[in-house]
Amino acid sequence: MGSFYVTTPIYYVNDIPHLGHAYTTIVADVLARYHRAQGDAVFFLTGTDEHGQKIERAAQASKIQPIELANQVVARFRQTWVNLEIHNDDFIRTTEPRHREVVHALWRRMQQAGDIYLGEYDGLYCVSCEEYYTEGQLAEGGLCPIHNTAVEHLKQPSYFFRMSRYQDRLLEHIQQHPEFVRPEMRKNEIVSFIQSGLRDLSISRTTFKWGIPVPDDPDHVIYVWVDALTNYISALGGLEGKRFDFWPAQVHLIGKDILRHHAVYWPTMLMSANLPLPRTVFAHGWWTINGQKMSKSLRNAVEPNMIAADLGVDALRYFVTRETPLGNDGDFSHEALLHRVNSELANDLGNLLNRSVAMARMYTDNVVPPFAQDLEADPADAELIALALRCRDAAASNYENIAPSRALEAIWELVRGANKYIDTTAPYKMIKQPELHRRVQEVVANFLESLRWISLLVAPVMPNKAMEIRRQIGLGQADAGGQLQSWPDRWGELPAGLDLREGQPLFPRIDKDRKAELLQRWTSPASPNPDAAGGEIKNMNVEQPTDSDDGVTFEEFSRIDLRVAQIVEAAPVEGADRLLLLKVSLGQEQRQVVAGIAQAYTPEQLVGRKVIFVANLKPAKIRGVLSEGMILAAGGKKVVALSALDCDVEPGTVVR
Numbered sequence: 001m002g003s004f005y006v007t008t009p010i011y012y013v014n015d016i017p018h019l020g021h022a023y024t025t026i027v028a029d030v031l032a033r034y035h036r037a038q039g040d041a042v043f044f045l046t047g048t049d050e051h052g053q054k055i056e057r058a059a060q061a062s063k064i065q066p067i068e069l070a071n072q073v074v075a076r077f078r079q080t081w082v083n084l085e086i087h088n089d090d091f092i093r094t095t096e097p098r099h100r101e102v103v104h105a106l107w108r109r110m111q112q113a114g115d116i117y118l119g120e121y122d123g124l125y126c127v128s129c130e131e132y133y134t135e136g137q138l139a140e141g142g143l144c145p146i147h148n149t150a151v152e153h154l155k156q157p158s159y160f161f162r163m164s165r166y167q168d169r170l171l172e173h174i175q176q177h178p179e180f181v182r183p184e185m186r187k188n189e190i191v192s193f194i195q196s197g198l199r200d201l202s203i204s205r206t207t208f209k210w211g212i213p214v215p216d217d218p219d220h221v222i223y224v225w226v227d228a229l230t231n232y233i234s235a236l237g238g239l240e241g242k243r244f245d246f247w248p249a250q251v252h253l254i255g256k257d258i259l260r261h262h263a264v265y266w267p268t269m270l271m272s273a274n275l276p277l278p279r280t281v282f283a284h285g286w287w288t289i290n291g292q293k294m295s296k297s298l299r300n301a302v303e304p305n306m307i308a309a310d311l312g313v314d315a316l317r318y319f320v321t322r323e324t325p326l327g328n329d330g331d332f333s334h335e336a337l338l339h340r341v342n343s344e345l346a347n348d349l350g351n352l353l354n355r356s357v358a359m360a361r362m363y364t365d366n367v368v369p370p371f372a373q374d375l376e377a378d379p380a381d382a383e384l385i386a387l388a389l390r391c392r393d394a395a396a397s398n399y400e401n402i403a404p405s406r407a408l409e410a411i412w413e414l415v416r417g418a419n420k421y422i423d424t425t426a427p428y429k430m431i432k433q434p435e436l437h438r439r440v441q442e443v444v445a446n447f448l449e450s451l452r453w454i455s456l457l458v459a460p461v462m463p464n465k466a467m468e469i470r471r472q473i474g475l476g477q478a479d480a481g482g483q484l485q486s487w488p489d490r491w492g493e494l495p496a497g498l499d500l501r502e503g504q505p506l507f508p509r510i511d512k513d514r515k516a517e518l519l520q521r522w523t524s525p526a527s528p529n530p531d532a533a534g535g536e537i538k539n540m541n542v543e544q545p546t547d548s549d550d551g552v553t554f555e556e557f558s559r560i561d562l563r564v565a566q567i568v569e570a571a572p573v574e575g576a577d578r579l580l581l582l583k584v585s586l587g588q589e590q591r592q593v594v595a596g597i598a599q600a601y602t603p604e605q606l607v608g609r610k611v612i613f614v615a616n617l618k619p620a621k622i623r624g625v626l627s628e629g630m631i632l633a634a635g636g637k638k639v640v641a642l643s644a645l646d647c648d649v650e651p652g653t654v655v656r
């Protein structure tokens, strides 16, 4: 028995929970439940990250106070976690006084270590990441590499953390603790990042107010990442807190987008404060949709509450845990979800339960029969028991090793093995021969026992269905009121004489019509969300399709990729006297656009001019001609003047 402290990132409150957030939280919950079943003292933390410029701007855009925005979104997160059967031990909010105190305490320790000094920051900043970038780190076109949006130039006085001082110690720590950054690929990334040289980190801001003030210098607010990372300790009550025994965390489970913060900033902060480092920072991959990261700004987020309401939360938990090995990216597909539900849950597991209970009802008077005297006398029984032991141990070591997808893989070997055991022993044939009735009893006891084992093995992932399996095999009474917190030990412990219970199919098969109905509902953007928490959030800058006239948010605006374009060719479009076909250069590439400016400009007037161009407008055909963008011009329906720049600028330059 040990101690197991697992965390999720704390989520920003400018976004409502989507499948990406649900994924991390479900996996963390699975690990926590597994460790509880092992008898470990578990502390499982999640929460919300509520400060920073991003949140302040989102609130401004919605014309509400940041704390109101936070309160609304926090309610959504909390309810979503209830819906998804997340049993966290605490929920930390960075706006809570208990958190603020610990942020100050940590700051002071770093200050006392001589690691904080006042300087000036001059650099490029992405508000969505709350992160500075160097030119070299930006994506093509000078955009943020994570969000593909424009970065801002920021110059301000700032406190700095002497992160550079810890470069060698951090490298050494990683070398000596190969489990510190996982998976391996991420460790390599981090090592080469550190080897390329750690610079001091700017850890305060003066351009906005929404944050925790720097102790003794309230003109500065503490950089939101320093604030946020401290949550992992503030939830323990700080350094003197009762729960501080849980520190260091066993696992910080995060997405790969925030690896550097957890594997570089956080450990160096801890070193400065003279605190032990977490055992493992595990960065999982991204769920993508058609290859793009799922996120609010791309409006492609999958809504987990609705899927859970339609399929049952256990099916969703199973799918996200099983579908991709933790660490890899996975492309989310609703079809793949339904396929796994039908084949692995309805067919393999559902059927095993269904046929087992049905046979027991017919052949053993609806009660659990006694096991054979010698459990392994029959080779088929011995094989089943050996398989169960092997799968149990493989499941345990995979859960332990933060590989829950592989744990499920191992468990399904047992599910299939138990189905095969029924097929090979064929009790429905033996029952016709009275002299084999005793053997039928032993066989029924064995497959009910495999269900008992399976119920415990799957419980971390599917807590409800695990209980339902147990209820049907007669263990409902034993479990009453409690959660499943044990792990299979010895074969043959299912007590004889328990009454079996009638039950609905564990996972009803989804037929063609139902499938079509579900796909339609889940993928239509206007779907009402029956189970989302807290009702409608009004006036909120959460990225849901909106046709309101309240104005666009800064983030929405930032999605429009405006560039300087030079017109290199212009020609009339046959049969359309308002249109011209233009070729424009964006520096690296050329585009063709159909522009409705023929009545204001002749082709000759246009060639060589530089205009402002919308570079990420979806391509469309206009009068049968492909148009790959749009040039900006003044005038309503009738164009009166082209957009222009007041000095010469390179084609391709970002406009914002």
Ligand code: MSP
Residues within 6 Å of the ligand: 008, 009, 010, 011, 012, 013, 015, 019, 020, 021, 023, 024, 049, 228, 229, 230, 231, 253, 254, 255, 256, 257, 258, 285, 286, 287, 288, 293, 294, 295
């Ligand atoms: N507030 C910071 C984290 C601070 S932790 C001290 C933050 N918040 S976030 O709301 O943007 O959440 C990021 C996390 O959500 C990712 O690290 C990941 O765990 C999860 N995911 C968000 N989108 C995701 C996908 N598309 N796919 C998988 N997980 C993703 O960053």
